[in-house]
Amino acid sequence: MKKEISRRQLLKAGATGAFALIGSALLNPGGLFQKPVLAMNKHEIHAVKKEALHSGMKHAYDPGNVVTKGLEMAQRALTHFDYGKTGILANGKTVRDYELTAYDAEVEIARGIKFPGWTFNGTIPGPTLRCTEGDIIRVKFDNASTHPHSIHMHGIHPTNMDGLEAIMPGESFTYEFEAKPAGMQVYHCHVAPLGRHIHKGLYGNFIIDPRKPRAKAKELSMVMNGFDLDLDGENEVYTVNGYAFAYQQQPIKVKVGELVRIYLSNLTEFDLINSFHLHANYFNYYPTGADPEARPNFTDTIMQCQGERGIMEIVFPAPGKYMFHAHQSEFAELGWMGFFLAE
Amino acid sequence: MTLLEVSKMKSTSSLGKGKMITLGLIPFLILVILLVAIAKFGTGIEEESAAPIEVLNVEKITITDEGFEVKVLNSGPEEVTIAQVVVDGSFWNANFEPSDTLQRFDQSMIYIPYPWVAGDPHEIKLITSKGLIFIGEVVAAAKTPEADGNRFLQYALIGFYVGVVPVGLGLLWFPFMRRFSTRGTHAVLALTVGLLFFLFVDTIQEGLEMAAVAPGVFQGVGLVWFGVLLSCLFLIAMDQSSERRMQSKHSEGKNIAYKLATGIGLHNFGEGLAIGAAFAIGEAALGTFLIIGFTLHNVTEGIGIAAPLLKERPTWKTFLLLAVIAGSPAIVGTWVGGFIFNITFAALFFGIGAGAILQVIFVISRMIMRQSSKSGAPAVSWMNFGGLTLGIVLMYVTALLVKF
Numbered sequence: 001m002k003k004e005i006s007r008r009q010l011l012k013a014g015a016t017g018a019f020a021l022i023g024s025a026l027l028n029p030g031g032l033f034q035k036p037v038l039a040m041n042k043h044e045i046h047a048v049k050k051e052a053l054h055s056g057m058k059h060a061y062d063p064g065n066v067v068t069k070g071l072e073m074a075q076r077a078l079t080h081f082d083y084g085k086t087g088i089l090a091n092g093k094t095v096r097d098y099e100l101t102a103y104d105a106e107v108e109i110a111r112g113i114k115f116p117g118w119t120f121n122g123t124i125p126g127p128t129l130r131c132t133e134g135d136i137i138r139v140k141f142d143n144a145s146t147h148p149h150s151i152h153m154h155g156i157h158p159t160n161m162d163g164l165e166a167i168m169p170g171e172s173f174t175y176e177f178e179a180k181p182a183g184m185q186v187y188h189c190h191v192a193p194l195g196r197h198i199h200k201g202l203y204g205n206f207i208i209d210p211r212k213p214r215a216k217a218k219e220l221s222m223v224m225n226g227f228d229l230d231l232d233g234e235n236e237v238y239t240v241n242g243y244a245f246a247y248q249q250q251p252i253k254v255k256v257g258e259l260v261r262i263y264l265s266n267l268t269e270f271d272l273i274n275s276f277h278l279h280a281n282y283f284n285y286y287p288t289g290a291d292p293e294a295r296p297n298f299t300d301t302i303m304q305c306q307g308e309r310g311i312m313e314i315v316f317p318a319p320g321k322y323m324f325h326a327h328q329s330e331f332a333e334l335g336w337m338g339f340f341l342a343e
Numbered sequence: 344m345t346l347l348e349v350s351k352m353k354s355t356s357s358l359g360k361g362k363m364i365t366l367g368l369i370p371f372l373i374l375v376i377l378l379v380a381i382a383k384f385g386t387g388i389e390e391e392s393a394a395p396i397e398v399l400n401v402e403k404i405t406i407t408d409e410g411f412e413v414k415v416l417n418s419g420p421e422e423v424t425i426a427q428v429v430v431d432g433s434f435w436n437a438n439f440e441p442s443d444t445l446q447r448f449d450q451s452m453i454y455i456p457y458p459w460v461a462g463d464p465h466e467i468k469l470i471t472s473k474g475l476i477f478i479g480e481v482v483a484a485a486k487t488p489e490a491d492g493n494r495f496l497q498y499a500l501i502g503f504y505v506g507v508v509p510v511g512l513g514l515l516w517f518p519f520m521r522r523f524s525t526r527g528t529h530a531v532l533a534l535t536v537g538l539l540f541f542l543f544v545d546t547i548q549e550g551l552e553m554a555a556v557a558p559g560v561f562q563g564v565g566l567v568w569f570g571v572l573l574s575c576l577f578l579i580a581m582d583q584s585s586e587r588r589m590q591s592k593h594s595e596g597k598n599i600a601y602k603l604a605t606g607i608g609l610h611n612f613g614e615g616l617a618i619g620a621a622f623a624i625g626e627a628a629l630g631t632f633l634i635i636g637f638t639l640h641n642v643t644e645g646i647g648i649a650a651p652l653l654k655e656r657p658t659w660k661t662f663l664l665l666a667v668i669a670g671s672p673a674i675v676g677t678w679v680g681g682f683i684f685n686i687t688f689a690a691l692f693f694g695i696g697a698g699a700i701l702q703v704i705f706v707i708s709r710m711i712m713r714q715s716s717k718s719g720a721p722a723v724s725w726m727n728f729g730g731l732t733l734g735i736v737l738m739y740v741t742a743l744l745v746k747f
Binding site for chain 2: 060061062063110111112113114115116229230236244245330333334335
């Protein structure tokens with residue numbers, strides 16, 4: 001009798017336990033009975049991981065070699081300048097017509113990551129507008145998005161062309177003025193709340209060449225920016241020209257001894273400054289670049305606050321891979337890093 | 344009843360059966376048609392969702408010499424693709440096993456080769472293709488203990504002296520308590536109810552804490568309460584069916600003692616879980632703290648288990664068995680917590696444990712009341728009330744050793 005009772009009790013305990021087992025198995029199929037992590041085929045994983053660890057330690061992040069739409073966009077932004085549709089006015093002046101359309105678009109900002117952006121012509125940054133000092137420029141702006149936007153261009157122009165008036169969805173407006181002064185400008189949407197309109201992607205470079213052309217060079221346009229994915233007021237990804245590690249994956253090819261000119265601007269939202277640091281070399285830096293005769297700053301690191309911009313002139317002395325990145329380690333490791341490949 | 348009548352009845356009943364099946368199927372058919380229609384034509388609300396719905400749960404982070412191994416579960420309604428891994432604010436390469444794309448309820452391991460720093464906090468950010476961010480945190484990096492035989496034995500030993508030893512020690516008070524009068528015995532039983540009531544509240548609280556961090560899709564809070572209700576009713580049902588069959592009064596005390604041991608065993612499983620999990624995430628100091636605390640705490644459980652036996656003549660074998668039933672689940676708990684911890688499962692388990700304890704409270708209270716009414720004494724005498732209070736206070740004070 002004694003024995004029977006205890007057995008019965010044991011059965012109850014067992015039944016309750018079994019109940020728990022069944023319940024957990026239902027909840028998490030395979031979870032309970034699957035092999036624990038550490039019991040997997042260790043040797044295989046070990047070897048793979050060790051190799052990965054070593055390469056990871058040596059070269060930090062490897063962006064791989066998948067050519068994505070985002071990467072192509074960043075490559076195009078680097079060397080593509082929009083001179084507009086050119087015409088000559090009766091007074092002999094050159095007139096340039098540009099078309100910028102604001103619309104919402106998903107933009108790939110790092111391999112596999114899509115950012116729901118507000119764009120000029122579908123890219124972040126928008127196209128690099130380029131003209132010569134004294135040209136009459138006409139920027140036809142169409143707002144095809146669902147929010148009011150505008151284009152505010154830096155430079156000297158009449159205040160009614162300054163882009164402070166919001167252009168409502170479905171409407172359009174043509175900004176018209178004489179381009180001056182020569183140098184490096186930027187443009188961006190100037191509708192409140194500014195932080196949101198800028199961080200979502202409505203900005204780009206605007207270059208006004210001096211009447212007397214600058215020395216012949218390989219020219220590149222770069223916009224430093226950041227992307228806040230979870231909208232917490234902090235950027236998760238930093239890039240130059242909108243795609244993380246773009247020029248680390250595909251280094252920018254330059255020739256040894258050739259003059260390389262970079263039009264660099266900073267439109268990073270949330271962070272106070274951004275910076276550019278070149279490895280193993282120095283460059284001449286012309287802040288804003290309005291005065292080509294100005295004595296440049298000869299250095300390897302410059303910094304810019306939001307909206308600040310300048311022109312860098314670099315000559316690579318010998319073949320090799322020259323790294324460049326923001327000298328905020330955080331920005332660099334979150335995407336703002338690249339290479340020049342001098343041949 | 345003539346033959347004709349019988350055959351007539353048969354035919355109507357078979358006809359009725361067919362009709363019944365049809366009637367049962369009609370709502371099903373309509374439901375299927377409705378679902379197909381919704382899937383095909385939509386709900387009529389033509390709106391895109393404002394934000395992507397993706398839910399990833401970081402279930403476990405294992406730290407090895409090579410870096411991190413992160414186990415993730417997609418508990419959201421949609422497929423999730425992990426596009427990038429950012430460790431401590433820096434893009435990092437990672438391997439996915441089996442895939443970086445997870446269907447609903449899929450699990451994946453992410454292998455991140457990373458030079459972690461012992462004792463430092465680390466943050467692992469998973470960025471999905473839709474730009475959502477899920478974070479796994481390592482509070483203080485320490486290599487995850489490997490599941491070798493040695494570790495297995497160490498954990499077993501921990502479970503043994505947290506579970507079996509203190510319960511056994513508590514049972515040793517039996518000869519002392521045996522010399523009590525009926526009133527004194529009742530007070531000890533009331534003390535047991537106090538202990539159990541504390542354990543019940545504590546177990547529910549632990550369960551709800553687990554439930555709060557478990558993947559939302561598994562409805563952890565619900566699981567805790569369903570566990571309580573079902574396990575309690577299950578044990579009551581077991582009881583009632585066996586009572587009807589046996590009708591033996593002699594074994595009531597022993598019966599209750601075993602039940603107590605079982606309920607407390609389930610609770611101790613949870614304690615083992617906490618200790619094992621503390622060691623697994625590298626909090627050895629916390630683990631030691633918990634061991635000392637639970638050992639003292641559990642001595643009182645032994646007293647509780649011995650209480651219903653005061654009027655019986657149990658053998659040493661009974662005590663041994665009781666100590667094993669109540670204490671050894673702590674060993675299993677330590678293993679589970681240390682090697683294969685699953686938070687949802689833990690939440691459910693705490694619910695089941697609480698239900699078992701509740702049932703024992705019910706049984707002991709009934710025993711006190713029955714015996715009191717027989718002897719004409721009040722069920723809630725000051726002695727009994729004092730015992731109950733002492734039980735709760737004892738548990739509360741010893742629990743201060745394990746709370747922080």
